[in-house]
Amino acid sequence: MASQAEAPLLARRDDDDDDDDNDNDFDEAPLDDDPNAPMKDGKARQAGRLSFFVWLLTLSAGISGLLFGYDTGVISATLVSIGTSLSNRELTSLDKSIITSSTSLFALVASPLSSILADRLGRKPVILVADILFIFGAILQAFSVSVPHLVVGRSIVGLAIGAASFVTPLYLAELAPAAHRGMVVTMNVLSITLGQVVAYVIGWAFAEHGNQATGWRLMVGLGAVPAILQCLLLFFMPETPRWLVKAKRSDEARAVIQKTCGSDPFAMQEVDVIFKDIEIEVRDEEDSVSMGNGDGKNRYGWLNGWRELLFVPKNRRALTIACLLQGLQQLCGFNSLMYFSATIFLMLGFTVPTLTSLSVASTNFVFTVVALLLIDRIGRRRILLYSIPFMAVGLLATALGFRASGMLSIAARDTELTQGAAIFILVNIMVYVAAYALGLGNVPWMQSELFPLNVRSLGSGLATATNWLANFIVGLTFLPLMDALTASWTFVLYGIVCVAGWIAVWWIYPETAGLSLEEATGLLEHGWGVR
């Protein structure tokens, strides 16, 4: 069923009925200039300026991103500052691995669980639960007396990160006007990267000037402050209109849509259209659930979501794409730089490695700002197809740099590298990071726009879990790979992942920029939707 506003778009989609029709055309004209581009239809909607209300919501919700970034970034400085202040001994490599990986492991557990909560209670309560966990985890870490105690604190923060990383992009995507959705979701990624920069700066400042024994406690404890602030802001943040309609609170939903559209007279006309689109989608969902339940008294009603996600072809396609992008975001190896760049730069002979690794975090931040400005104009698919090749080139050149200089592994730390080789490697790492930040760093977080409302939460939860599983694998295997394969082959391996990922994106990821959520999910109805 389609609203009038959707009709032309759906009609055009029906022409593209063939499941295997992969008429991939990478040389498409820019979305802005192409009269037939799908964006055009959605662009007519809410194309005005972003309302002040949406800005405020984006900043308030973005605090979750800040916490995600801060808590993942702060660990690298924490590990080098703890010294003997826990359990009265130096940390072993095993301690370090467990402390680091416990966070991603628990984030992996939390994301699918919080998707169930987000459907039952709403998106906002999940943000609240995440904040409480962030506060509790920060306090536990700051007062740790032993390694296991710190691991418990890191695990609780992991639960918080898992919940926040799933719910914030979902919350923002469901509130943002279609024409600006990419930018709004990327603002959250910008907060993550800012959190990482702040963590690195604080880590470096404490390492250089702070009190070793207590400094790290302050660093991890600081994470509680933004979480407390967000708890207060939550009083003023609304629930998303999509969830409200589903919960039969239509008046509230309409009021929220009105606020997000702003006072622009053109946007005001859109309120009804948006509201009706959401209503239609919710009604369709209820119809399909009651058909699936027969008499509606199915004891295994909770299985419906899984059945819908895995057996309805368009949902299965959405899940495949979302998991592919999230897996690729991590398996391309970016976070091995985030977690271990100080180790790599030490190996390259840089005198202040923590400062050099700050350059990784800052490049990531700066190019996320660029992505923010480009994403809704260029489109998600296109920005990935343009940026991933630069990642591969950066990685392969880094590998060559290691090879040519004879620097084979971390154990070879004493090998004298020429300054030229070290700089060559640093520059290529920067190229890789910049290209990552432009595309893969943010596009996978637009995952919720691929799923229809009935499976949006579950699908996004599973895709987020894929992200954390891959993050866990990369964090755990990077150092052993450097030793087993040599530094250059490790980077070649990440380069191969990028090339394979580029092919997969070209093959199955359609453009969703500018489409309303209801339109975007319709793209996968009859195949991969790639034009």
Ligand SMILES: O[C@H]1[C@H](O)[C@@H](O)[C@H](O)[C@@H](O)[C@H]1O
């Ligand atoms: O989108 C974010 C961002 O790119 C971060 O810098 C990275 O550390 C995260 O793993 C990723 O999910």
